[in-house]
Amino acid sequence: MRRPFVAGNWKMNLDLATGRALVSELRTRLPASPPIDVAICPPHIYLFPMAKAVADTPIRLGAQNCFHESSGAFTGEVSAAMVKETGCTYVILGHSERRHTIGPKDASGRVQGETDAMIAAKCRAAMSAGLVPIVCVGETLEERDRDQTEAVLSRQIDGSLAGIALDGPEKLVIAYEPVWAIGTGRNATPEQAQAAHRHLRGRLAERFGRGMADGIRIQYGGSVKPDNAITLMKEADVDGALVGGASLKASDFAGIIEGCIRAKGL
Numbered sequence: 001m002r003r004p005f006v007a008g009n010w011k012m013n014l015d016l017a018t019g020r021a022l023v024s025e026l027r028t029r030l031p032a033s034p035p036i037d038v039a040i041c042p043p044h045i046y047l048f049p050m051a052k053a054v055a056d057t058p059i060r061l062g063a064q065n066c067f068h069e070s071s072g073a074f075t076g077e078v079s080a081a082m083v084k085e086t087g088c089t090y091v092i093l094g095h096s097e098r099r100h101t102i103g104p105k106d107a108s109g110r111v112q113g114e115t116d117a118m119i120a121a122k123c124r125a126a127m128s129a130g131l132v133p134i135v136c137v138g139e140t141l142e143e144r145d146r147d148q149t150e151a152v153l154s155r156q157i158d159g160s161l162a163g164i165a166l167d168g169p170e171k172l173v174i175a176y177e178p179v180w181a182i183g184t185g186r187n188a189t190p191e192q193a194q195a196a197h198r199h200l201r202g203r204l205a206e207r208f209g210r211g212m213a214d215g216i217r218i219q220y221g222g223s224v225k226p227d228n229a230i231t232l233m234k235e236a237d238v239d240g241a242l243v244g245g246a247s248l249k250a251s252d253f254a255g256i257i258e259g260c261i262r263a264k265g266l
């Protein structure tokens with residue numbers, strides 16, 4: 001069985017004091033050794049202090065991004081090895097905000113964010129540095145309405161994992177995050193999530209073989225809250241959650257973790 005995994009993406013929220021307070025409250029709310037993996041993903045600048053804060057807890061650390069080059073004249077960038085050195089286990093790559101919100105706009109006002117090729121280069125760098133990438137994929141509302149969801153997910157999986165050789169299913173995590181569900185309060189239904197996850201697993205099987213695909217964790221992300229976590233996590237191919245807004249409040253994040261544990265009967 002795949003070990004479920006719940007991660008909190010803090011995005012550009014909290015400061016050092018509130019981040020520390022959140023971790024110390026989580027410490028009191030989480031079981032000493034939960035039967036699932038749990039991680040927080042603070043901004044880069046807080047990775048070292050947060051590594052200290054979670055040191056004697058079951059909480060692992062993830063970064064929100066890394067650069068694909070290993071060193072050199074890349075002002076403001078952070079390499080995968082640098083991220084690893086802070087104590088991170090994971091790195092989120094290709095989050096929809098990096099694909100669709102952050103970046104220069106073209107003439108029609110569309111953001112030119114990260115491409116699948118850029119994400120694949122980061123993914124290869126992350127794996128070489130010993131990090132487990134959490135590769136985010138997901139369709140926009142327009143693409144869903146046009147019935148293009150599966151085509152978009154296939155394209156993103158193929159493109160974002162180009163050139164990746166996988167020697168164990170635990171070395172990669174996928175997050176299915178429909179863009180229309182992120183930060184909107186509108187989550188995918190459990191049926192929509194399961195259908196997308198099943199499709200993704202099928203694509204991973206074509207790419208890496210059925211045995212490997214069956215072991216790769218696929219998180220759902222998009223307005224996960226304590227009250228919808230159980231029904232979403234009950235779906236067979238939903239192996240946990242990537243949580244944005246609700247990961248900023250200890251009671252909500254702990255509620256989602258508990259919901260995941262219950263849904264999986266652990």
Ligand code: PEP
Nearest residue numbers: 182183221222223244245
């Ligand atoms: C996210 O940013 O990955 C996310 C899923 O955000 P939220 O939970 O706030 O929708």
